[in-house]
Amino acid sequence: MKRVLVTGTAGFIGFYLARLLLDEGMVVHGYDALTDYYDVTLKERRNQMLLQSPGYSFTHATLEEDGTFERVAAEFSPDIIVHLAGQAGVRYSLENPRAYLDSNLVGTFNVMEAARQLQVAHLLMASTSSVYGANEEMPFKETDKADTPLTFYAATKKANEAMAHSYAHLWQIPTTMFRFFTVYGPWGRPDMALFKFTKGIFEGTPIDIYNHGDMYRDFTYVDDLVRGIRSLMDAVPGGPETAVEEDTLSPAAPYRIVNIGNSDKVRLMDFIEAIEAETGIAAKRNYMDMQKGDVFATWADASLLRNLTGYAPQTDVRDGVAKFVAWYRDYYRI
Numbered sequence: 001m002k003r004v005l006v007t008g009t010a011g012f013i014g015f016y017l018a019r020l021l022l023d024e025g026m027v028v029h030g031y032d033a034l035t036d037y038y039d040v041t042l043k044e045r046r047n048q049m050l051l052q053s054p055g056y057s058f059t060h061a062t063l064e065e066d067g068t069f070e071r072v073a074a075e076f077s078p079d080i081i082v083h084l085a086g087q088a089g090v091r092y093s094l095e096n097p098r099a100y101l102d103s104n105l106v107g108t109f110n111v112m113e114a115a116r117q118l119q120v121a122h123l124l125m126a127s128t129s130s131v132y133g134a135n136e137e138m139p140f141k142e143t144d145k146a147d148t149p150l151t152f153y154a155a156t157k158k159a160n161e162a163m164a165h166s167y168a169h170l171w172q173i174p175t176t177m178f179r180f181f182t183v184y185g186p187w188g189r190p191d192m193a194l195f196k197f198t199k200g201i202f203e204g205t206p207i208d209i210y211n212h213g214d215m216y217r218d219f220t221y222v223d224d225l226v227r228g229i230r231s232l233m234d235a236v237p238g239g240p241e242t243a244v245e246e247d248t249l250s251p252a253a254p255y256r257i258v259n260i261g262n263s264d265k266v267r268l269m270d271f272i273e274a275i276e277a278e279t280g281i282a283a284k285r286n287y288m289d290m291q292k293g294d295v296f297a298t299w300a301d302a303s304l305l306r307n308l309t310g311y312a313p314q315t316d317v318r319d320g321v322a323k324f325v326a327w328y329r330d331y332y333r334i
């Protein structure tokens with residue numbers, strides 16, 4: 001049976017991943033500081049659901065505080081670490097860059113140190129499609145250069161990729177970095193578009209539509225995303241014999257980078273129309289200019305994920321939006 005240490009389990013993606021692993025009978029230790037970046041009640045509710053499972057235990061602490069993560073990891077003795085905790089959000093990184101420095105750089109360093117000391121069988125960590133920055137070539141492929149981050153958030157994640165490569169090389173830690181593309185679904189984050197649009201539509205307040213709606217995102221349904229993570233847990237990077245077609249396997253380390261996205265570029269206005277159709281309410285639209293640091297489009301080439309695992313996300317955005325709106329109505333009793 002696998003023992004998996006998952007950081008960020010009170011968060012959106014970590015909650016879903018922990019649930020999936022527990023359903024498979026694995027033993028999971030969750031680690032999360034329940035930061036107040038968004039509604040802490042949502043995080044508490046997610047974590048309480050996980051605590052119902054006898055296979056789940058939990059530590060409430062920050063990653064960057066001295067020695068705590070290393071001690072907890074040593075006590076739990078995981079086979080695998082999946083590191084999803086972090087300061088997320090593109091726009092907030094303009095307001096409070098230091099939060100990204102602490103959580104994403106110092107915090108991730110502590111996770112890597114624990115992985116080194118415990119010689120885990122596989123370390124998997126979250127990066128982001130934001131590292132593609134100003135790239136214009138679409139869809140985004142892992143082998144493309146990604147040297148033009150447009151926000152400090154993207155820069156810290158790009159730094160995580162480089163930090164992890166050095167540790168994978170020096171200490172032979174098999175490491176997989178995920179680049180996630182706009183994840184959405186029930187229990188999703190209040191700072192993200194789907195949540196904000198749905199809230200505005202139900203409350204009758206105008207929703208801010210950046211770049212006058214001329215934007216595209218590769219929206220990835222959260223169940224699909226965590227299924228992708230789960231399948232990559234078994235695709236342990238090693239020597240050249242572990243390489244597949246179109247691989248990013250490093251020649252110098254057991255390390256690879258993998259996109260997890262739907263491979264479907266959705267127009268922002270179509271996304272809004274899907275929410276309107278589901279709620280039965282027309283949105284009040286507040287058209288705005290492009291925001292500083294925002295990118296015009298994201299679109300994943302997900303062939304590497306498919307080559308490695310045989311799996312590819314496929315939930316249609318209308319089905320995913322319907323599930324989110326149903327959850328929102330239920331959660332907020334609308």
Ligand SMILES: NC(=O)c1ccc[n+]([C@@H]2O[C@H](COP(=O)([O-])OP(=O)(O)OC[C@H]3O[C@@H](n4cnc5c(N)ncnc54)[C@H](O)[C@@H]3O)[C@@H](O)[C@H]2O)c1
Pocket residue numbers: 007008009010011012013014031032033034035043061062063064084085086087088089102103107126127128129179180181182183184189
């Ligand atoms: N959701 C997306 O669309 C998306 C896209 C690309 C990348 N990512 C990355 O995936 C990961 C998970 O994202 P999410 O959407 O679940 O975000 P989330 O904010 O819901 O979850 C992150 C969790 O980490 C915890 N956390 C933050 N800083 C911490 C610290 N210093 N110490 C301990 N815990 C801390 C938070 O309390 C939160 O519960 C993040 O690293 C994020 O950057 C997410």
